[in-house]
Amino acid sequence: MPDFTAARKKLEEQYAPKGPGTPPASYRASMIGRPCARYLVFARTPESWNLRKPADAAGEFEMKRGREAEHQIIGLAEKALSGIFDKWVYNRDPNDQDPRLDCRDDALDVNGKVDALANEVENGKLWVFEAKHVSTFTFEKVDTAEDIKNAEEHWLQAWYGALQAYLFNKSIENGCWILGAKQRVGSEFPVKFIPVTLDYEWFQQPIDRIQLAERHRKAGTLPDPIPYTKKGCGSCEFLAVCGNDPRKLPANPNLPPELEENLNREFELKPAAAEYEKVKAKNREATKGIEQAVCGKYYIVGKEQTRTTKPSEGKTSTFWQTKVEEITD
Numbered sequence: 001m002p003d004f005t006a007a008r009k010k011l012e013e014q015y016a017p018k019g020p021g022t023p024p025a026s027y028r029a030s031m032i033g034r035p036c037a038r039y040l041v042f043a044r045t046p047e048s049w050n051l052r053k054p055a056d057a058a059g060e061f062e063m064k065r066g067r068e069a070e071h072q073i074i075g076l077a078e079k080a081l082s083g084i085f086d087k088w089v090y091n092r093d094p095n096d097q098d099p100r101l102d103c104r105d106d107a108l109d110v111n112g113k114v115d116a117l118a119n120e121v122e123n124g125k126l127w128v129f130e131a132k133h134v135s136t137f138t139f140e141k142v143d144t145a146e147d148i149k150n151a152e153e154h155w156l157q158a159w160y161g162a163l164q165a166y167l168f169n170k171s172i173e174n175g176c177w178i179l180g181a182k183q184r185v186g187s188e189f190p191v192k193f194i195p196v197t198l199d200y201e202w203f204q205q206p207i208d209r210i211q212l213a214e215r216h217r218k219a220g221t222l223p224d225p226i227p228y229t230k231k232g233c234g235s236c237e238f239l240a241v242c243g244n245d246p247r248k249l250p251a252n253p254n255l256p257p258e259l260e261e262n263l264n265r266e267f268e269l270k271p272a273a274a275e276y277e278k279v280k281a282k283n284r285e286a287t288k289g290i291e292q293a294v295c296g297k298y299y300i301v302g303k304e305q306t307r308t309t310k311p312s313e314g315k316t317s318t319f320w321q322t323k324v325e326e327i328t329d
């Protein structure tokens with residue numbers, strides 16, 4: 001038998017992160033939409049950069065697969081939008097990156113690279129395209145640029161910031177995210193386009209944040225943390241360094257004495273509750289249509305019931321109702 005175990009190990013070693021590296025020499029466009037100046041300071045400071053939540057080989061592998069998928073998504077978009085957009089510029093060969101994709105703003109010290117550029121055939125307008133390989137959850141949750149801009153998740157707000165940075169830097173009016181779902185999304189085709197326009201007014205926010213972060217970086221201080229949220233700080237790679245984690249506060253001595261014990265019990269019972277619902281649903285399915293029966297120590301009785309679904313239209317539907325009694329006498 002070929003040594004597949006060794007091959008797997010080799011892959012794992014190949015993808016194992018090579019240490020924390022050095023912090024970026026400028027703000028990455030993908031950082032500036034995050035609503036926290038403190039994050040920006042951590043991201044440019046070697047000490048905090050080295051203490052980030054570490055990546056692992058599986059994460060690196062997933063990232064590489066994501067990049068490849070995003071590249072493929074752009075190729076699909078180019079074909080699907082043919083006749084509407086032309087003169088596509090994107091990274092067709094990983095070793096031959098087109099400099100027109102570079103986005104460098106020296107005044108703001110922001111750096112990045114767009115995924116693709118293309119011209120609108122009708123009027124020659126240049127558009128910026130960003131591809132995203134996303135979970136079914138994200139695919140279903142995000143339909144408009146507003147959904148991205150106002151998302152609770154900082155990483156989604158970061159998408160908005162990155163695309164706006166590109167539009168701002170290149171003085172382009174229009175951009176578009178192309179989302180490709182990682183898994184099937186019901187019967188929907190798993191690719192969607194989300195257009196966005198340059199949002200000058202909003203872009204003042206990242207400018208202010210960068211300026212605040214720079215003042216602190218120069219002074220060797222930190223901006224105040226933002227209010228903790230699970231979807232924001234809870235998934236921040238600098239959470240441990242930042243310390244903005246109310247879950248690490250000392251225990252509150254003023255709570256009812258039995259509360260902790262009751263919470264322990266609640267969490268012990270939680271998995272059983274989920275299993276109870278699953279087994280109950282399975283049993284109800286199996287007893288559908290049985291009007292009366294004894295099964296071991298259980299007495300089953302059932303009948304078809306009618307309920308009104310739309311009273312105004314007099315619409316009704318039927319369902320089977322089963323009751324199960326444990327025979328104890």
Ligand code: SF4
Pocket residue numbers: 036038039042224225226228232233234236237238239242243244
């Ligand atoms: S944990 Fe929250 S406050 Fe701290 S750097 Fe991250 S986003 Fe900012």
